[in-house]
Amino acid sequence: MDNTFQGFPAGAPQFLLDLKENNNKTWFEANREWYNSDIIQPAQKFIVAMGERLREISPNIVADPRIDRSIFRIHRDTRFTHSAEPYKAHLGIWMWEGAGKKMECSGYYFHIEPPTIFLGSGMYLFEPELLKLYRVMVVDPVHGEQLQTAVSEVTAKGDYEFGFQKFKKLPRGADPKHPNARFLLHNGLYAGYETVIPPELFTADLVDLCFEHYRNTSPIHKWVLQLTEDYKKRKVQ
Secondary structure, three states: OOOOOOOOOOHHHHHHHHHHHOOOHHHHHHOHHHHHHHHHHHHHHHHHHHHHHHOOOOOOEEOOOOEOOOEOOOEOOHHHOOOOOOEOOOEEEEEEEOOOOHHHOEEEEEEEEOOEEEEEEEEOOOOHHHHHHHHHHHHOHHHHHHHHHHHHHHHHHOOOEEEEEOOOOOOOOOOOOOOOHHHHHEEEEEEEEEEEOOHHHHOOOHHHHHHHHHHHHHHHHHHHHHHHHHHHHHHHO
């Protein structure tokens, strides 16, 4: 079998659309072969190819093509959601950098949810203690200026969104005039790009397309990576 990534099959978006309309075990088990051939197998090849490219800008990237490693499980954990639907009608891929558990690291995210795809660099959600350090770093004279530089570099490359803003009010005592004040409303920090499914999804050119956006947004990943590494050092002291 050729393990070279050649794009996702044309049936991949349709599988996810059909799953959304038939979100039950009976339908999924009847279409498991379709899931494996059009979602899992190309996703694994994509992760291997993408990991090789990402090492150009993130030498220690972890791109592990196994399910529950870089490929998020399709089964929804209904204990932690109001939805009773057992499956996620999207494909999520996570490639991370840094020591520790994958969701405690910064990295690069890839998401297919018809009719769009989403790419993100950074970290979606901070745990409470990391959030405390993040808020210190955002207004720190050195780290805060580095964040401003990272944001400027990303903004100069394209129209990227900066998430994840959760809070409506600044932390008590925060200076609303600080140039980084808006980032104190965040509970995570990433630079993201969303677009309608491009033709590259179905070709090997998807790796080049993603790499361009990951490279453009990598300053945010690298800033968050430094944040998480500093946090881990403080925990062991």
